[in-house]
Amino acid sequence: MKIIILNKTVFLTLILLFILTGLTYSQDVDIIPYLKQIESGNIDEARSELLDLKEEYPESPSVKFLEGVLTENGQLAVVIYQDIVDNYPTSKYADASLYRIFSYYYALGLYETAQKKLDQLILDYPGSPYIKIAQQNKFPTENISVNEEEDSTEVNGEETVAEQEFRFTIQAGAFSNRDNAESLKAEFLNSGIFSDTKEKLVGGTRFHIVYVGKFLTENDAESFLQVINKRYKLSGRIIPITW
Template identity: 30%
Template sequence: MGKLIKIILLVLFVGFYVHSQNIDQEVAKYVRMIESGELERASEESRELISSNPNHPGILYLQGRLSTDGIEALKFYQAVVDNFPKSEWADDALYKIYQYYYAVGLYRTADLKWKHLQKEYPQSPYLRSQLSKDAKSMPDEVSETNKIDTTKSQTTIKLIEQPVPTEPPPKLTDVKQPEMPTSQNYVYTVQVGAFSTIENAKKQEKYFIDLGYEVEVTNKIRAGKSLYLVWVGNFRSAEEANKFKDEIKQKFKIESITVQKY
């Protein structure tokens, strides 16, 4: 009888493991859809999977990726990190938390999340990503004392409170110009600044408008602070946004970050 019970338990365990693996594969498929700009399709096709497995770490991560609200997405990612730290989605979720705080200008918090990622998931591919360079040179939090000084000539635009050159560089000619969104399929943008004052954000906005780009200044309240984020372009996929980000950095040494709109 004892041997029979062991066999039954083994079969149940194997079945659960296989089922979990299948869910992970499905989640990975939908994440690829989202990153290629097919957010609506991923949302529609994943509904049954999500409703059937609401507490699976991959499903929680997927719901974060599908969310268009930053705070809501953050809750899903944190649930993965807190409750399933050994799952294959834990480093993905923690990286997204880091990216969120970095995008809204809360750099000290972002730095803590990055160090957490380094400590708990040293083999994570995100540690070798482009944003690892951003983490190494994490700026201070946004503050009113860090004003833009337009009297100084700078060749590099930093992510936050950067001086705006008086003479704009020539326009990009070999990169597709960012488009204005016609539907919610445009979910990615390139953030070129996070400012504590609307005046500084407007200066940064004007710099990119003068270059011929579509620019949006959006206000977010985070941790009691009012931040003005400067977004350039609208893209269907993270790949398109990353290409634009990499091109402007290579040509003009402009630091920026790809973010998902929320």
């Protein structure tokens, strides 16, 4: 599922900027050749190379960034980029990762979250070339607090999210203690991932269920499930959205 479809010229310009940024660093895995493959349209070849890179350098932030660039599922890509920002803040592509998170939320019309990500980019990476690019985007002067639990279907007149209703979500956990449920929900929200809690009465016991992500297809949910189970050490499961 492609949640955001970037204009081809914009996409190639960003890839070029990623390459130029990477040239200023000498540490970590050099992913510039693979970014050039993507720029040239050899995406399948880059994906094939990524499998070997992930096996050889499983904790490389540069390899993680390459994985994010090649990930078509927007929600899943955000998780990858947020992992880089949170756990590898001094890596060469940390500011680029934060910029791509900003772009994701801006494209969805979730301007309040996008503004927070832009503020973080300015604060944490004041010399980043992505700041000026991000600031070219205009925020609405009114109603910036969009209901961020609703899914925008148009941004500046262009469709950015499929108009179909989301059909699946992930049940990340069930807690008898509400504070534990709210704590997990906050972790997801702080990473820029949709999350919600609902109460459910089972055998006379009230549980607080934590849900994360919303997906059009079960395959999209499955890819996301593998990432969050590993990152948050969960045993989540995919369920249909019934609310």
